[in-house]
Amino acid sequence: MARRAQPLGAALPLGLAAGALVLALSLGTLGAVAWRAEGGTGLSPADWAAIRFSLLQAVLSAGLSCLLAIPVARALARRRFPGRGLLITLLGAPLILPVIVGVLGLLAVFGRNGMLSAVLDPFGLGPVNIYGLHGVVLAHVFFNLPMATRLILQGWLAIPSERFRLAAALGFGPGDVARRLERPMLREVLPGAFLVTFLICITSFAVVLTLGGGPRATTVELAIYHAFRFEFDLGRAALLSLVQFGLCAAAALLALGAALPTGFSGGLDRPLARWDADSSVLRLQDAAVLSLAAGFLMVPLMLVVVRGLPGLADLPPAVWQAAGRSVAVALASAVLCVGLALPIALAATRLGGARGAALQGTGMLAIAASPLVMGTGLFILLFPVANPVALALPVTALVNAAMSLPFALRALTPAVAEAARSHGRLADSLGLRGLARLRLVTLPRLRRPLGFVLGLAAALSMGDLGVIALFADPDQATLPLQLYALMGAYRMEQAAGAALLLLVLSLGLFWIFDRGGRVNAAL
Amino acid sequence: MKLPIIAAAALCAAPALADTPVLTVYTYDSFVADWGPGPQIEAAFEETCNCDLKFVGAGDGAALLSRLQLEGSRSEADIVLGLDTNLTAAARETGLFADHGISADFDLPVAWDDPTFLPYDWGYFAFVYDKTRLETPPASFTDLIAAPDDLKVVIQDPRSSTPGLGLMLWVKAAYGADAADIWAGLAPHVLTVTKGWSESYGLFLDGEADMVLSYTTSPAYHLIAEEDDTKAAAAFAEGHYMQIEVAGRLAASDQPELADAFLRFMLSDAFQAVIPTTNWMYPAVTPAGGLPGGFDTLITPDRALIYSAQEAAQIRDAALAEWRDGLSR
Numbered sequence: 001m002a003r004r005a006q007p008l009g010a011a012l013p014l015g016l017a018a019g020a021l022v023l024a025l026s027l028g029t030l031g032a033v034a035w036r037a038e039g040g041t042g043l044s045p046a047d048w049a050a051i052r053f054s055l056l057q058a059v060l061s062a063g064l065s066c067l068l069a070i071p072v073a074r075a076l077a078r079r080r081f082p083g084r085g086l087l088i089t090l091l092g093a094p095l096i097l098p099v100i101v102g103v104l105g106l107l108a109v110f111g112r113n114g115m116l117s118a119v120l121d122p123f124g125l126g127p128v129n130i131y132g133l134h135g136v137v138l139a140h141v142f143f144n145l146p147m148a149t150r151l152i153l154q155g156w157l158a159i160p161s162e163r164f165r166l167a168a169a170l171g172f173g174p175g176d177v178a179r180r181l182e183r184p185m186l187r188e189v190l191p192g193a194f195l196v197t198f199l200i201c202i203t204s205f206a207v208v209l210t211l212g213g214g215p216r217a218t219t220v221e222l223a224i225y226h227a228f229r230f231e232f233d234l235g236r237a238a239l240l241s242l243v244q245f246g247l248c249a250a251a252a253l254l255a256l257g258a259a260l261p262t263g264f265s266g267g268l269d270r271p272l273a274r275w276d277a278d279s280s281v282l283r284l285q286d287a288a289v290l291s292l293a294a295g296f297l298m299v300p301l302m303l304v305v306v307r308g309l310p311g312l313a314d315l316p317p318a319v320w321q322a323a324g325r326s327v328a329v330a331l332a333s334a335v336l337c338v339g340l341a342l343p344i345a346l347a348a349t350r351l352g353g354a355r356g357a358a359l360q361g362t363g364m365l366a367i368a369a370s371p372l373v374m375g376t377g378l379f380i381l382l383f384p385v386a387n388p389v390a391l392a393l394p395v396t397a398l399v400n401a402a403m404s405l406p407f408a409l410r411a412l413t414p415a416v417a418e419a420a421r422s423h424g425r426l427a428d429s430l431g432l433r434g435l436a437r438l439r440l441v442t443l444p445r446l447r448r449p450l451g452f453v454l455g456l457a458a459a460l461s462m463g464d465l466g467v468i469a470l471f472a473d474p475d476q477a478t479l480p481l482q483l484y485a486l487m488g489a490y491r492m493e494q495a496a497g498a499a500l501l502l503l504v505l506s507l508g509l510f511w512i513f514d515r516g517g518r519v520n521a522a523l
Numbered sequence: 524m525k526l527p528i529i530a531a532a533a534l535c536a537a538p539a540l541a542d543t544p545v546l547t548v549y550t551y552d553s554f555v556a557d558w559g560p561g562p563q564i565e566a567a568f569e570e571t572c573n574c575d576l577k578f579v580g581a582g583d584g585a586a587l588l589s590r591l592q593l594e595g596s597r598s599e600a601d602i603v604l605g606l607d608t609n610l611t612a613a614a615r616e617t618g619l620f621a622d623h624g625i626s627a628d629f630d631l632p633v634a635w636d637d638p639t640f641l642p643y644d645w646g647y648f649a650f651v652y653d654k655t656r657l658e659t660p661p662a663s664f665t666d667l668i669a670a671p672d673d674l675k676v677v678i679q680d681p682r683s684s685t686p687g688l689g690l691m692l693w694v695k696a697a698y699g700a701d702a703a704d705i706w707a708g709l710a711p712h713v714l715t716v717t718k719g720w721s722e723s724y725g726l727f728l729d730g731e732a733d734m735v736l737s738y739t740t741s742p743a744y745h746l747i748a749e750e751d752d753t754k755a756a757a758a759f760a761e762g763h764y765m766q767i768e769v770a771g772r773l774a775a776s777d778q779p780e781l782a783d784a785f786l787r788f789m790l791s792d793a794f795q796a797v798i799p800t801t802n803w804m805y806p807a808v809t810p811a812g813g814l815p816g817g818f819d820t821l822i823t824p825d826r827a828l829i830y831s832a833q834e835a836a837q838i839r840d841a842a843l844a845e846w847r848d849g850l851s852r
Contacts, residue, residue: 036593046847104725112675112714113730131715210722213715215680215847222718226682229585232592232613318557379593389579474555474580481552487721488553490744490803492728 010434015347018340019362025402026369029377030241036380037235043243047236050223051243053216057133058202061140065197066190068141069148072293074182075286076149077156078274087294088153089511094297095147096456096506098463098480101499103210105300106130106139108307115299135211140204144197146297151196151410154449155189156182158418164274174282195255196410199248199367220244224370234376241373248368252361301503308500311493319498322482323505326462329397329478330509333461334454336401341408341453345416346442363409366402371464374399392476400461407456411449419445455513462506479505545575546781549598551587551605552580553802560794560801567793574781583719584685584768588614595619596775601782604643604770604789608829609688611640611769612836621774623783627790630809631767632827640769643789644804647763647824648689649756650676650734651741657733660757664697668708675714677723677732681843684719685766690736692835693764695842696828702842706849713850739763739821744803746817755822762826768804 076088094102109115112127120126130138159181167177202219209217218226220240227237344363348356378395382388388395419442427433427441443450465480477485479502486495555561555578565576581590584605591598596619606614614620622638629635631645650667652660657674661667667676679687695702714732717723727735734757745751770789772782788794795806799815806814830838 100722104729107726107729107731111729111731210715210717210726214710214713214850215716216851217716222683225718226680228589230682232589316557376593383594383597474552477552484721485552485556487725488719489556489558490724490741490748491558492725495725 011343011346011350014343015345015359018343019347019359022340022366022402022405023362025374025378025399026365027245029374029381030238030245030369032377032380033234033241033373034238037233037238043236043239046218047220047223047240049216050218050220050240051247054202054204054219054221054244055247057136057140057204057217057219058198060133061137061144061201062194062198064137065141065144065148066152066194068293069145069152069193070186070190071285071289072145072149073152073156075289076153079283079286079290087290088150089507089514090301091146091293091297092150092510092514093146093301093503093507094143095150096459096463096510097143097301098465098483098499098502098506099143099205099208100465100480100483101304101463101503102143102300103139103208104307104496104499105304106142106211108303109300110135110138115303131211131213133212133217135213136204136208136217139208139211140197140201142297142300143208144200145293147200147407148193148197149293150452151193152186152189154411154414155185158414159185174279191255192410195252196367196406198251198255199364199406202247202251203244203368203370220247221370221372224372228372228376237370237373237376241370244370245365245368252364304496304503305500308496308498308503311495311497312500313497315494315497315501318477319479319482319486319494319501322477322479323501325393325476326479326502327505327509329393329400330458330461330505332394332397333400333404334458334509334513336397337404337408337457338450338453340401340405341412342446342450344405345409345412346438348413349416349420360409360413364406367406369402371399371403374402389473389476392473396464396478397461400464401457403464404453404457404460407460408453411453411456412446415446415449416442451514451516454516455510458513459506459510462509463502543573543575544778544781545577546572546601546778546785547577547579547599548602548604548785549579549581549587549591549600550603551583553583554578554605555580558801560797563797563801564794567797568785568788571788572781572784574778576785584610591619592617598773598775600773601776601778602770602772602785606640606769606771607685608767608769608832609685609692609835609839611637611771611832614771615639615832619773619775620771621776621779623772623786625783625786625790627808629807630805631807632765633767633829635767637769637832640771641786641789642767642769642807643794644798644802644807645765645767646804647739647765647827648686648693648736649739649741649759649763649822649824651727651737651754651756652734653727654753654755656730660734660755662758663760664694664705664709667712668705670712672711674712674734675732676709676712676734676736677714677726678716678736679720679723680716680718681846684717686720686736686738687716688839689764689766691842691846692830692838693828695838695845696764696830697761703845703849706846710850716850738766738803739824740799740803740805740818743799743817743821746820747800747815752820758822758824762828763824765827765829767807767829 076084107114107130110128110130111117114128117127120128163181167181172180203221204219205221209219209222220243224237224240227233227240341363344359348360351359379388382391423441427437432441463480465484474485479498483495483498483502486498553559561578565578568576581587584607587603587605588610591600591603620639623641625641629642631642635642661670678690681688681691694705698705717726720737723735724737726732739756742754742756745754770786772786776782790808792810795808796810796812798804798806799818
């Protein structure tokens with residue numbers, strides 16, 4: 001057939017433009033920093049140690065997160081129970097949690113003065129020592145288990161329910177279902193989930209490293225910060241940033257190469273029923289898995305709530321103003337993120353093949369970018385033409401949108417591809433194209449991931465401290481910045497209150513959007 | 524979000540305001556916070572100067588210097604306030620600063636003769652502990668090394684934190700060539716190394732560590748602002764390293780007279796009296812009213828340790844290597 005299966009339309013130029021913008025934000029800013037550098041030294045032995053530590057902890061963290069996420073996602077996929085929707089939303093909480101809030105919560109459980117140590121104390125054990133490589137990995141699993149679960153769960157939900165119906169009709173047991181349906185799905189989904197978690201962990205910055213126990217727990221991102229702050233060595237910062245891109249790109253190539261498409265054909269979106277998992281042993285197993293995961297993820301959060309309540313009453317007005325600014329930035333960032341992700345996903349799907357993958361890879365670049373390098377690069381680029389400080393909030397919204405883009409693409413692209421695979425030919429034969437096709441065919445199938453993406457981008461932006469810290473005047477402080485300001489002024493109780501506010505706002509934003517995307521959906 | 528818009532509209536509608544000269548002071552964020560010295564100092568200076576004093580917060584001391592280095596001579600800043608003596612060598616090297624030409628009677632434990640930078644406050648680094656949790660604190664670094672391993676301290680990274688850098692230089696100033704051994708001895712007691720002071724102090728208050736690297740003046744905050752007298756600083760026999768915070772005038776300033784007036788004002792009572800209970804440091808020139816009640820309960824080290832700006836810049840990299848290797852051993 002000489003004619004393209006699907007017309008390219010306006011999505012292609014829009015997608016390419018969005019890709020170019022991300023490219024400018026990630027590599028363009030790096031170029032600006034390198035250009036501004038005077039000389040600069042090469043990598044020191046300490047830098048190499050940072051590279052090794054980054055890789056080690058990221059592989060361990062991502063591997064463990066994904067491994068633990070499989071049973072959790074499987075349990076969520078094959079069980080229906082009251083409060084399941086709420087549980088899924090709450091399980092998402094750690095991912096969108098501002099890192100500092102999460103670490104405080106983890107310490108309240110696993111710290112030397114935490115709950116676990118208190119429980120062990122009467123038995124003459126403890127205190128628990130969380131500080132070290134294992135602490136860093138524990139914190140990363142806490143933050144990323146929900147993300148990995150969510151990505152793998154989407155894979156499960158993407159298996160058409162007719163498949164399970166057929167499996168039941170053929171008398172498949174759990175083992176057969178795993179072999180015929182679930183393992184092929186995992187082969188497709190796991191490399192991507194591992195990649196995303198790996199990329200989040202490898203760029204991990206200082207707060208998680210609070211649990212690292214010493215100078216050995218230094219990541220490349222932290223080394224970049226040191227290069228800026230301690231030596232003002234822009235050349236070394238740019239070089240380290242380039243190393244980080246290289247590590248991430250290598251990981252991405254490996255992961256994408258390992259992914260195999262499943263080739264499930266389309267379904268009729270019928271409600272899912274799982275006859276294969278109807279035994280009491282499996283039910284108990286799933287209940288245990290879900291209880292453990294919920295406990296691990298929820299108890300630290302509950303302690304953040306308990307500790308924050310006393311401080312919530314007397315938060316200074318500056319905190320509420322900062323909260324307002326943060327919500328505004330988060331909403332703008334969410335809209336921008338979808339505005340970038342949707343055209344890229346559509347264009348990448350229609351381009352297909354290597355060119356589609358290249359476009360999608362460009363969209364993912366931001367995750368490998370150092371927010372510090374990005375912020376400094378933008379400062380260098382903006383300073384000659386405008387006052388960067390006056391632009392702090394719009395710049396933050398844009399950078400946050402770019403930072404959320406990889407997650408958005410991970411959630412959107414498979415759904416777009418699936419919509420094209422299952423309904424593309426029908427839409428072609430009906431002559432549906434352009435906006436009508438987007439509205440009638442594609443968007444209804446994207447509702448769930450779109451809601452997820454909007455919520456995720458808003459929440460991630462809410463908790464982000466990265467770029468704003470470089471630009472902002474305290475008059476423009478966002479809530480995380482204000483939280484640090486309170487901590488920096490001995491006001492730990494108010495800071496705990498601000499942390500609770502941040503938690504409520506992040507979760508609230510995520511819940512509203514995610515809920516909106518799931519109206520009428522069975523998830 | 525509405526207020527700035529209204530304020531901006533009001534500014535546009537009142538061109539008369541544009542004639543008021545603006546003095547721009549770059550400083551660290553906590554100086555400008557609602558509870559910091561900034562608001563009171565701004566009000567006091569604007570009463571006398573017939574000008575608009577504009578504080579611009581830019582992270583912390585080191586971020587302040589980076590910002591200035593990025594902006595170069597096109598910076599809007601007239602004054603930079605908030606560098607310390609560990610940063611002044613690099614700041615001087617930028618060639619952006621002008622000499623102040625001011626002499627004053629400083630109440631510093633050491634002599635001050637820097638022609639470019641003027642101190643506005645100072646303090647001693649110290650390990651702060653909770654008297655209800657730790658009855659007999661170590662009285663020196665060697666005491667701390669000899670203490671049982673479960674006595675934990677939390678410190679900051681010298682590459683990302685001012686107090687962290689202070690501790691690194693403290694050990695170097697006290698032990699010279701033996702600094703690496705001291706760090707190796709301290710390693711089992713170091714619970715963790717945080718990026719900044721806030722994280723460390725938070726860990727300490729949460730009961731994670733027995734002591735935290737902070738300032739001798741930290742207990743004064745708890746005493747005066749929270750009426751809590753359980754915190755104290757451990758006096759170390761080796762002496763305590765100092766931090767001196769300074770301000771300087773930029774050569775490219777378009778308001779040199781105002782900048783000069785501000786630097787003089789900085790050493791007057793109106794500025795200095797605000798410092799102890801907002802910045803929680805010692806004023807560089809003790810105001811006529813003396814120090815606030817509660818400061819008399821603080822420890823006063825017998826020996827003040829400090830490197831000159833030049834020395835600090837020279838030994839920094841070697842001391843950092845000792846710190847890293849010692850703690851990683």
